[in-house]
Amino acid sequence: MNDVTPWPAGLPVRADGRRTHEHLLAAARATFAEEGTDASLREVARRAGVSIATLYRHFPTREALLETLLRQGFDILRARAADLVASPDPGEALATWIRELAVASARYDGLPASVMAALRDPESTLHASCAGLRAAAGDLLAHAQRSGHIRADLDADQLLAAVNAMAWATRQASWTADAGDRFLSLLIEGLAARPVQPTAKSEEC
Structure with missing residues (x-):
């Protein structure tokens, strides 16, 4: 599947918010590719360089x-x-x-x-x-x-x-x-x- 994802409606359009969002998606792709879709979301956040709370602000659920x-x-x-x-x-x-x-x-x-x-x-x-x-x-x-x-x-x-x-x-x-x-x-x-x-x-x- 294509890795380019559209910017979701309703999320902040500030540049730093966009960067965080894209970092989280890139980290999720890498983590899920290695460990599957049940991989730790804390690991996704760690790879993205953000807290788990930040991950949940962008993605409330797995x-x-x-x-x-x-x-x-x-x-x-x-x-x-x-x-x-x-x-x-x-x-x-x-x-x-x-x-x-x-x-x-x-x-x-x-x-x-x-x-x-x-x-x-x-x-x-x-x-x-x-x-x-x-x-x-x-x-x-x-x-x-x-x-x-x-x-x-x-x-x-x-x-x-x-x-x-x-x-x-x-x-x-x-x-x-x-x-x-x-x-x-x-x-x-x-x-x-x-x-x-x-x-x-x-x-x-």
Whole structure:
């Protein structure tokens, strides 16, 4: 996901406030990349050179910090899904988007779980961004299902859960470097619609 984040509405526009905000985001990116999304927020503040109270003034919760880090990347994924809906090959379009989503979801240890938890919690600051991603996934999935390329017994929640599970698996140290591609290929193959097999007629006695 893109590391450039827009300046949030409502926060101070003073130069020192901006610098502190950006230092906190840079520290969070580095800390989460090393330790995952459950990393200590005190460590984030320490790396940014500020107090934990200052961190909480900018980001009242861990989810608020994650939302700011992930917002632009999620916006890009939503726009990408909207573009891919117009593809002449809906099945391949969905597969392309799934791969891009999986790369984004595997960015930090713990991120897949954070996203799935936020989807289930409307009170989470991260919920709106994740729900927007689910809606984009639903539109792209429905388009592929209407074309007959993708099995009909699947919804957007199940799709996101499956992709996030694959993203989690790719972060595990025991797997080889190409394991993520293998997992995603298996997932995408499993989504394909299967031809209906004709029922064999019973032989007459």
